[in-house]
Amino acid sequence: NAGVTQTPKFRILKIGQSMTLQCAQDMNHNYMYWYRQDPGMGLKLIYYSVGAGITDKGEVPNGYNVSRSTTEDFPLRLELAAPSQTSVYFCASNAGANVLTFGAGSRLTVL
Amino acid sequence: DQQVKQNSPSLSVQEGRISILNCDYTNSMFDYFLWYKKYPAEGPTFLISISSIKDKNEDGRFTVFLNKSAKHLSLHIVPSQPGDSAVYFCAASATGNQFYFGTGTSLTVIP
Numbered sequence: 001n002a003g004v005t006q007t008p009k010f011r012i013l014k015i016g017q018s019m020t021l022q023c024a025q026d027m028n029h030n031y032m033y034w035y036r037q038d039p040g041m042g043l044k045l046i047y048y049s050v051g052a053g054i055t056d057k058g059e060v061p062n063g064y065n066v067s068r069s070t071t072e073d074f075p076l077r078l079e080l081a082a083p084s085q086t087s088v089y090f091c092a093s094n095a096g097a098n099v100l101t102f103g104a105g106s107r108l109t110v111l
Numbered sequence: 112d113q114q115v116k117q118n119s120p121s122l123s124v125q126e127g128r129i130s131i132l133n134c135d136y137t138n139s140m141f142d143y144f145l146w147y148k149k150y151p152a153e154g155p156t157f158l159i160s161i162s163s164i165k166d167k168n169e170d171g172r173f174t175v176f177l178n179k180s181a182k183h184l185s186l187h188i189v190p191s192q193p194g195d196s197a198v199y200f201c202a203a204s205a206t207g208n209q210f211y212f213g214t215g216t217s218l219t220v221i222p
Contacts, residue, residue, distance in 0.1 A: 031208065090154055100147075104153055
């Protein structure tokens with residue numbers, strides 16, 4: 001049972017480039033989340049989804065987009081990458097039982 | 112605006128002693144609280160939780176205490192072990208859809 005799988009683990013982008021962080025879960029969870037972790041700032045919610053076809057903004061959505069076409073996948077799109085988006089990104093899922101299961105994280109650097 | 116706060120960025124404890132990690136929150140609508148543990152280069156993993164209808168929950172060496180009137184919770188680890196050295200995040204939820212995290216406390220258990 002893989003749980004929550006994130007790809008890539010590391011990526012370096014130039015300012016203005018775009019990319020997609022992939023997240024997949026095999027637990028049939030309805031709820032999925034994207035967080036970013038900056039040093040000393042904890043985890044901030046970017047976007048979340050309560051089921052296929054439904055997404056909603058979290059605390060820090062600007063500069064990001066998401067889609068949820070299937071229960072399993074919840075990709076995070078960065079358009080026009082900026083240095084402020086340098087962070088570690090975590091995807092998580094939840095069956096509705098109040099416990100999040102996290103992926104291992106994706107470290108993104110924008111230069 | 113940080114709704115969940117962990118005011119101690121770091122804590123050092125001798126092996127065998129008690130570790131006490133603290134967390135404060137501002138939103139009185141929060142009704143579920145969790146503690147996560149995070150090792151470097153890994154995603155956070157769930158440790159223990161408590162519902163607002165309780166004031167204590169225990170799981171082995173880990174106990175979480177909730178003081179609703181003070182909007183404060185704490186995690187006690189007894190006895191502390193070197194393998195407990197990690198960053199601990201407090202999290203809170205009001206709806207079960209969104210989870211708000213604190214900034215984390217880095218615990219070092221000294222052998």
